[in-house]
Amino acid sequence: MSTPNEQHLDRDAEIITFPGSQEQDSEPVQATAERLTEAVTSTDEVVDAELVEPSTEVAPRKPVVPPALASKASAAAPVVKDAGLTVLRHSYFLVAGAWDTFSTTYGRWTGRDIDAQIAAAQAAGEHAVAADLLRQRAESKKLFLERLKVWGQFLKHLPIGLAGLVGAVFGIVFVASIIAALQPGGLGFTDVWSGFFSALNSGFEFVAWAATWSPWAGLAVLLGVLGSGYNKRRHRQAVPAFLAAPGSGVGEVEVTPSVVVSALRRAGIPALRRAIENMDEHQRAAMLSPIRLAGCGVEVDVTLPTSGDTTVTTEQIRAKRRALAEGLGRHEHEVFITKAEAARTVRFWIADSGALDEPIGESPLVGDGFDKADVFSGKAPWGVTLRGAPFLLKLWQCHLLITGLSNQGKTAALRSLLLWLLLDPSVEVHLADLKGVGDYNMLKPLVSSYIAGPTDEHVAEATVMLEWAVGEMNRRIEEIEANADAYPNGITAALSRDVTSGFHPIVLVVDEAQVAYECPAKDDDGLPLGGSKATSRFFNAVRKIQNQGRAVNVTFWQGTQDPTNENLPIRARNGAHVRASLVVATESQSRMALGDAAVDAGGAAPHELRQGKDKGVLVVKDADNTIETVRTHFIDGTSAEQVAERARIVRAGTRFHRTEPAEQQRDLLDDVATVLEDADKVKATDVVARLRKLAPDHRAYQALDGTKLKDQLATLGVEVKKADGIPTVYTHRVHTALAAREGGSETS
Numbered sequence: 194m195s196t197p198n199e200q201h202l203d204r205d206a207e208i209i210t211f212p213g214s215q216e217q218d219s220e221p222v223q224a225t226a227e228r229l230t231e232a233v234t235s236t237d238e239v240v241d242a243e244l245v246e247p248s249t250e251v252a253p254r255k256p257v258v259p260p261a262l263a264s265k266a267s268a269a270a271p272v273v274k275d276a277g278l279t280v281l282r283h284s285y286f287l288v289a290g291a292w293d294t295f296s297t298t299y300g301r302w303t304g305r306d307i308d309a310q311i312a313a314a315q316a317a318g319e320h321a322v323a324a325d326l327l328r329q330r331a332e333s334k335k336l337f338l339e340r341l342k343v344w345g346q347f348l349k350h351l352p353i354g355l356a357g358l359v360g361a362v363f364g365i366v367f368v369a370s371i372i373a374a375l376q377p378g379g380l381g382f383t384d385v386w387s388g389f390f391s392a393l394n395s396g397f398e399f400v401a402w403a404a405t406w407s408p409w410a411g412l413a414v415l416l417g418v419l420g421s422g423y424n425k426r427r428h429r430q431a432v433p434a435f436l437a438a439p440g441s442g443v444g445e446v447e448v449t450p451s452v453v454v455s456a457l458r459r460a461g462i463p464a465l466r467r468a469i470e471n472m473d474e475h476q477r478a479a480m481l482s483p484i485r486l487a488g489c490g491v492e493v494d495v496t497l498p499t500s501g502d503t504t505v506t507t508e509q510i511r512a513k514r515r516a517l518a519e520g521l522g523r524h525e526h527e528v529f530i531t532k533a534e535a536a537r538t539v540r541f542w543i544a545d546s547g548a549l550d551e552p553i554g555e556s557p558l559v560g561d562g563f564d565k566a567d568v569f570s571g572k573a574p575w576g577v578t579l580r581g582a583p584f585l586l587k588l589w590q591c592h593l594l595i596t597g598l599s600n601q602g603k604t605a606a607l608r609s610l611l612l613w614l615l616l617d618p619s620v621e622v623h624l625a626d627l628k629g630v631g632d633y634n635m636l637k638p639l640v641s642s643y644i645a646g647p648t649d650e651h652v653a654e655a656t657v658m659l660e661w662a663v664g665e666m667n668r669r670i671e672e673i674e675a676n677a678d679a680y681p682n683g684i685t686a687a688l689s690r691d692v693t694s695g696f697h698p699i700v701l702v703v704d705e706a707q708v709a710y711e712c713p714a715k716d717d718d719g720l721p722l723g724g725s726k727a728t729s730r731f732f733n734a735v736r737k738i739q740n741q742g743r744a745v746n747v748t749f750w751q752g753t754q755d756p757t758n759e760n761l762p763i764r765a766r767n768g769a770h771v772r773a774s775l776v777v778a779t780e781s782q783s784r785m786a787l788g789d790a791a792v793d794a795g796g797a798a799p800h801e802l803r804q805g806k807d808k809g810v811l812v813v814k815d816a817d818n819t820i821e822t823v824r825t826h827f828i829d830g831t832s833a834e835q836v837a838e839r840a841r842i843v844r845a846g847t848r849f850h851r852t853e854p855a856e857q858q859r860d861l862l863d864d865v866a867t868v869l870e871d872a873d874k875v876k877a878t879d880v881v882a883r884l885r886k887l888a889p890d891h892r893a894y895q896a897l898d899g900t901k902l903k904d905q906l907a908t909l910g911v912e913v914k915k916a917d918g919i920p921t922v923y924t925h926r927v928h929t930a931l932a933a934r935e936g937g938s939e940t941s
């Protein structure tokens with residue numbers, strides 16, 4: 194979905210702007226892949242003990258495939274493969290169905306079918322059934338012989354019977370012809386015979402005519418037989434697994450209690466195997482809850498055995514996921530193992546074979562009817578859970594984090610939430626896409642800031658965007674503190690929905706936030722933009738919003754790639770209320786993405802998803818700490834544009850309340866006097882620390898150190914001298930400088 198695109202930053206009068214808006218022109222990159230054949234073969238190889246002459250023959254050059262054609266071909270390949278499989282599958286139904294019909298008929302005639310049933314019953318130890326079948330076979334053999342005898346008798350008597358019939362007919366005709374001849378004025382003797390022969394002739398002609406249709410009739414019967422065999426196979430989907438249609442359940446092992454117990458016994462946990470082997474049938478059955486249907490799979494709880502020194506833990510079970518999946522006749526990714534509410538109980542969710550690879554429906558957002566959202570009371574439709582239930586996410590006053598490996602659907606998932614959010618006209622969105630390849634282009638007219646690009650300048654702009662939000666957050670906090678009586682219930686629905694109230698929702702979105710956390714650049718005051726130090730500007734703004742923004746409707750959403758401690762600081766990830774992870778490489782990354790509790794207690798395991806195959810599949814921990822694996826709806830660029838257009842109509846005329854925070858002016862001399870308090874002298878570095886604490890939002894103080902303080906105070910007439918070798922600020926010097934300044938200003 195990432196396509197090179199132009200980024201334009203146009204700002205409407207009512208929209209706050211940030212410095213550094215830029216236009217980005219990115220040239221489409223064209224690459225032509227050319228494979229050169231090896232021109233010269235090996236010159237000194239011995240083949241069949243003969244010295245081969247050096248070959249000077251140049252291998253023919255392979256045709257160069259233009260990249261466009263190559264990508265079309267690779268896109269067409271799965272379609273061709275599917276079509277081929279469909280043809281093969283239906284041919285198989287036809288041929289195998291015909292064979293079934295033939296072998297059933299043959300088996301019935303020869304009694305082989307019953308022989309097979311007897312053998313199966315004997316093999317299963319069902320001797321009573323086998324004896325019954327043997328009796329049936331003996332009876333049907335007797336019946337068959339009796340039938341043969343009857344038929345033999347019949348055939349033996351057939352010629353005599355036929356001769357008798359012909360004789361009787363001729364006799365009747367002869368008598369009828371004599372009676373006719375004797376009747377005056379009636380038919381003559383010959384007339385009756387000629388009438389009889391002409392009727393006979395017509396009969397023969399009819400039979401001959403009917404015989405001309407017999408090939409067609411035979412063909413119809415044959416087709417009927419073939420069709421019936423084909424249909425029976427098709428209904429049962431009786432094909433080898435490699436020809437099966439996806440989701441048809443072919444090759445699927447039905448999850449029964451005995452299959453589950455047997456999978457547990459063979460999972461490779463000796464204590465569990467011993468415990469199960471020592472159980473009787475009733476104890477084994479008691480281990481399992483009823484097997485319930487759950488979406489496109491089934492769910493069963495297993496109570497782990499403890500007896501004597503045998504204890505099996507959930508962790509041991511989870512560690513054997515692959516072996517358990519194999520025992521259940523599934524792929525590893527089709528079995529999810531979590532803790533159930535009851536003690537010592539693990540919950541298995543087992544997908545129907547292949548069901549997880551079936552596409553889910555399109556997002557409800559894409560339908561025309563969805564033209565408004567309400568972040569205060571509504572929930573964003575994001576996808577479906579493994580149980581097939583729609584997954585809706587509450588976003589009201591939630592900080593959000595989406596992470597995962599690259600190219601697995603992070604931007605698509607974040608964008609679909611944003612599309613829903615923007616359908617609520619009361620929400621003000623500021624967006625920084627630090628990849629900047631146009632994934633959010635369609636949202637540009639809808640957001641109040643739009644930054645797109647990966648450079649340090651873009652990181653600086655995103656930082657300013659967040660710092661503006663910190664200022665706005667502080668303004669809101671101060672206003673509520675100062676007018677506590679006016680806001681007895683904090684931010685109500687009415688305040689939140691009123692875009693002129695000054696308390697409407699503000700959502701700051703930074704996609705590819707790792708670019709900012711890892712940014713090595715420093716600002717003009719020498720403060721780092723990236724990193725996670727106390728002075729790191731981006732991180733500090735995130736921290737402040739995550740700490741205090743929620744209650745005043747200022748929230749932060751971030752998307753990051755391939756989380757590490759460096760590119761996603763621990764404080765920044767723990768500050769998110771909603772945490773979602775696409776596939777990650779390791780369990781430790783799952784812990785970074787979702788937190789230890791989600792992995793340990795909740796069984797969240799995004800590292801067990803399949804890279805490349807589970808695109809858009811997220812393990813989500815929501816604000817209520819519920820953990821769910823969600824297959825998100827994919828809203829492609831074209832559909833996203835249509836939803837954005839609806840949002841544009843809904844938001845037409847929206848004017849957000851603006852109070853620009855006044856640029857804070859600080860007086861260093863005054864502030865130093867304040868932080869020195871009653872002390873005679875304080876170490877310069879301690880003064881710096883106190884100044885930072887006094888005005889945490891004043892960037893100049895964040896950039897101070899002992900030497901810079903010494904230089905700045907010197908310009909204000911305060912000399913920082915060493916006491917015991919340590920630069921120290923003397924209070925009387927500060928007060929003297931203050932008095933001199935005041936005296937000076939009085940005289941001037």
Ligand SMILES: Nc1ncnc2c1ncn2[C@@H]1O[C@H](COP(=O)(O)OP(=O)(O)OP(=O)(O)O)[C@@H](O)[C@H]1O
Nearest residue numbers: 194599600601602603604605754808809825826827
């Ligand atoms: N929900 C989904 N269902 C199916 N396929 C999806 C889904 N989401 C994304 N994809 C596929 O994955 C591709 C990559 O998606 P996207 O650009 O969102 O990934 P990303 O994780 O943001 O990548 P990166 O981190 O490299 O920027 C999309 O082009 C799309 O083909």
